Amino acid sequence: MSLRRAVYSGLLYLLIPFALLRLVWRSRRQPAYLHHIAERFGFYSAANEPPVIWLHAVSVGETRAAEPLVTALRERWPDHRILLTHMTPTGRETGEQVFGDKVSRCYLPYDLPFAVKRFLSHYRPRLGLLLETELWPNLIHACRAESTPLYLVNARLSERSAQGYARFAGFTRATLQELVGVAAQTAADAQRLGTLGAPHVAVCGNLKFDRSPRPQDLELGERFRRWFGARPVFLAASTREEEEEKVLAAVELAAEHDLLTVIVPRHPQRFDAVARLIAGRGLEYQRRSEARPVAANAAVLLGDSLGELYAYYAACDLAFIGGSLLPLGGQNLLEACAVGRPAVVGPYTFNFEEATRLAVEAGAAVQVGDEKELGRVLKELLADLERRGRMGKAGLALMRQHQGAAQRIVALLQSTPRR
Numbered sequence: 285m286s287l288r289r290a291v292y293s294g295l296l297y298l299l300i301p302f303a304l305l306r307l308v309w310r311s312r313r314q315p316a317y318l319h320h321i322a323e324r325f326g327f328y329s330a331a332n333e334p335p336v337i338w339l340h341a342v343s344v345g346e347t348r349a350a351e352p353l354v355t356a357l358r359e360r361w362p363d364h365r366i367l368l369t370h371m372t373p374t375g376r377e378t379g380e381q382v383f384g385d386k387v388s389r390c391y392l393p394y395d396l397p398f399a400v401k402r403f404l405s406h407y408r409p410r411l412g413l414l415l416e417t418e419l420w421p422n423l424i425h426a427c428r429a430e431s432t433p434l435y436l437v438n439a440r441l442s443e444r445s446a447q448g449y450a451r452f453a454g455f456t457r458a459t460l461q462e463l464v465g466v467a468a469q470t471a472a473d474a475q476r477l478g479t480l481g482a483p484h485v486a487v488c489g490n491l492k493f494d495r496s497p498r499p500q501d502l503e504l505g506e507r508f509r510r511w512f513g514a515r516p517v518f519l520a521a522s523t524r525e526e527e528e529e530k531v532l533a534a535v536e537l538a539a540e541h542d543l544l545t546v547i548v549p550r551h552p553q554r555f556d557a558v559a560r561l562i563a564g565r566g567l568e569y570q571r572r573s574e575a576r577p578v579a580a581n582a583a584v585l586l587g588d589s590l591g592e593l594y595a596y597y598a599a600c601d602l603a604f605i606g607g608s609l610l611p612l613g614g615q616n617l618l619e620a621c622a623v624g625r626p627a628v629v630g631p632y633t634f635n636f637e638e639a640t641r642l643a644v645e646a647g648a649a650v651q652v653g654d655e656k657e658l659g660r661v662l663k664e665l666l667a668d669l670e671r672r673g674r675m676g677k678a679g680l681a682l683m684r685q686h687q688g689a690a691q692r693i694v695a696l697l698q699s700t701p702r703r
Contacts, residue, residue: 285397288455289421296396296422303394313553316373323391326402333388338367338409340392343375344550345616346415349438351382352494353413356690358386360698367407374552374590381591395420404430411697413437417445421459428462437467437693438491439477442613442634446476457481467693470638486696489689490639492618496683497594505598505623511577512585515544516601516666519625521593522550522615523606528558530609530655532565532584537659540666544578548587548596550606550615555588562586597623602665602672605629609655614640621648621679626672628652628661642686648679 285293304321311317322328337357341347347370354366368383369392370376379389393399400423412427412434414420419436427434441449449456457480460466465484468474474485497505509517518540520531528547535545549558555571562569562584569584570576572592578585587596597603597620605627608614613635620627627649633640643649650665652658665672 286458288458289425292421292455293397296394300394300396314373316377319373320391324393324399325396326393326399326406328390328403328406330388330390332407333365334408334410335364336367336388336407336409337361337364338369338407338412340369340412340414340418341375341379342370342392342415342418343372344378346438347375347378347382348495349491349616350415352690353437353491353693354383354387356694360694364410367409377590392423395422397422397426400426404432411435413697416440419449419456419459421455424459424462433464434462435465435467435697436463436477436482437488437696438689439466439468440470440473440635441476441480442637443476444634446480449480453480465696467689467696469689472638486692488692488696489686490618491689491693492616492639493683493686494688494690495618496622497598501592501594502598502623504592504595508595508599512544512546512599513578513580515542516540517544517546517599518662518666519546519548519596519600519603521548521596521603521606521620523547523558524550524610524612525554527606527609528561531604531658532562532567534604534655534659534662537656538663538666540663543583543666544585545583546585546587546596546600548589548593552588552590555586559586559588593619594623597625600625602662603627604658604662607635608632609658617643617649618683622683624676624680626650626665626675627679628658628665630654630658643679643682646678646682648675648682650675 307317339350341350366387368379368387368389393403404426409432412432414436415438460480460482466477466482467488468477468485469490471487474487478485567583568581569586570578570582571586572589603620603625605617606615608630611632614633617627617629618639629640629649629651631653644651650661652661
């Protein structure tokens with residue numbers, strides 16, 4: 285073991301008590317954090333079903349993005365079982381909703397040498413894929429030692445993250461060079477990863493362009509719309525902490541008569557807190573979980589459900605994409621584009637930098653600087669049906685134009701030389 289990895293591993297061992305305390309702390313809001321703890325240390329009770337292709341999707345966004353890739357992998361290697369690993373309970377739950385029993389699933393262990401070795405010994409994957417920016421030095425080294433080809437796919441790396449990795453340039457380079465190859469989302473991502481030392485970097489596009497709503501998502505969207513009635517509907521999707529207050533301030537500034545605002549928080553453990561916030565502003569509201577038509581006097585519907593975001597998009601007139609009014613990097617605006625709905629994003633979109641740029645340039649999205657501008661744009665767009673229609677069509681065209689990442693990634697897996 286190199287000195288760098290020895291120091292890194294020593295620090296991880298010291299952090300084990302804190303990691304366990306963190307699980308206990310997070311279980312106060314999400315009891316599922318106390319489930320399957322043994323898996324986080326490489327102990328698995330489920331039987332293995334070889335041969336296995338392993339795909340790591342840390343949480344909800346990555347799990348949803350993985351859907352077209354899982355389909356492409358199953359088509360290319362139909363005799364292999366797909367193993368999907370996660371780090372969060374919501375990611376695991378999303379995997380169950382999206383894939384059912386078509387894939388196996390478990391938690392990826394912490395990046396401890398003994399834990400990752402046990403994981404690889406138990407499942408013995410023929411091929412491993414890490415989605416987006418999951419760089420775990422001990423895991424990557426163990427795959428190299430076990431001759432398990434490991435790729436970083438749908439890879440993205442913001443300028444800010446690249447600067448952070450560059451502070452540990454030697455360790456980062458040594459870790460990246462143990463990968464077999466990288467499928468980057470954009471040329472800028474590829475350039476940053478290559479500069480840090482990644483091998484065999486190819487630009488394959490963004491898997492999120494390959495996703496599309498299922499028929500049942502659109503059917504649920506139609507049901508939602510019947511529940512909403514003829515009122516104009518503004519969706520605030522995947523909102524983060526402290527952002528709902530800004531959204532409601534923008535709605536107040538827009539002063540749109542009879543507007544129904546639908547708020548879908550990003551994290552389910554915040555549903556009750558957001559309900560208290562809405563009530564604290566003196567607004568009448570309902571919860572999605574009540575499963576009934578929205579009352580005429582309800583100003584807000586709280587989307588307290590998982591896995592229904594496409595349906596919310598399909599049922600709205602206009603969508604704001606959360607995580608972008610605060611410096612959090614934004615969430616996925618392409619889901620709005622995929623159902624032909626105009627999108628509004630805030631100034632902080634570094635997690636979806638290229639997709640946001642493309643959507644704004646195509647006329648499918650509008651970027652605002654703060655909640656005041658959001659209120660103004662909301663008022664303008666709700667009053668302009670023709671413009672909303674053009675934006676929706678532009679979004680659908682953008683999705684068609686950039687599809688194909690899953691097939692390009694599979695082609696890379698077939699063509700890249702393996703050690």
